[in-house]
Amino acid sequence: MARLPQPLPYADQVAIFSRLRDADPAPVTELEHGNAFQLLVAVALSAQATDAGVNRATRELFEKVSTPQQMLDLGEDGLTEHIKTIGLFRQKAKNVMKLSRILVDDYDGQVPSSRAALMSLPGVGRKTANVVLNCVFHQPAQAVDTHIFRVGNRTRIAPGRDVDEVERAIEDNVPAEFQQNAHHWLILHGRYVCQARRPRCAICPINDLCPYEEKTE
Known part of the structure; x- marks a missing residue:
């Protein structure tokens, strides 16, 4: 080698x-968001997609959804309709719904500040976790x-x-x-x-x- x-x-x-x-x-990150949950979703959606493409898909979505519970209320079909222009949108929609359920059930609707906890969420890898840790929790x-x-x-x-x-x-x-x-x-x-x-x-x-x-x- x-x-x-x-x-x-x-x-x-x-x-x-x-x-x-x-x-x-x-x-700052070019992914548009208003809070930690929206950033987590945006980064999860950005895999194999451009930030500009994600922003186009999430602008209307984030006007309706700013919390994990609101995402659950929207439902997988509703989310899919918003993000269908993004690559792998069906699997990403499933992951976002699953991680929203976990955040509601296990974290009182809050995004955790631990890399291990973030990476345990469906569709969240190390890069996504690091973006959230850096941009939201100001960790290097x-x-x-x-x-x-x-x-x-x-x-x-x-x-x-x-x-x-x-x-x-x-x-x-x-x-x-x-x-x-x-x-x-x-x-x-x-x-x-x-x-x-x-x-x-x-x-x-x-x-x-x-x-x-x-x-x-």
Whole structure:
């Protein structure tokens, strides 16, 4: 098995995240939500879907539903009607109904602040749990998706063979003062600048610090 490249040195990490922070001091998730439950649902729906697509599907839904009990009252058929434009919507609807029932029965209708408890809910994986922990409970949890995996490896901010290794590399190598917002900055950078097929290196604020050899003009 090939050895992973070494992550960027501490000084470069500080310089990179200082620039990302200067450009966007208070980054937030692009998934629209009004409370913890709505965010949990939105992230669960976002698997194999875009944030924009989820937002289009949930705007009207979240006008009606803001609690697990209201989701149960809406029913699976009602939920399915709202989210039918999202990939895998039938299975996602089943999972949302199941997790809503568990939240009502076991958590008094509240979203738990424990990663283990969140990951025990149907359709909630580590990435979804980390988004909720970070955005709602302000824990420095790193929700690694395809954008962060690409940026982490391409820039050597957080190299890893899989999302778990990249998550650990962020935790181990990104300076503590940037941990809370690190995954927001990295996902936005990957979504709008360091794109998969043709990174926009000419407008990249960390171009001179990035070791990626195949930079575009």
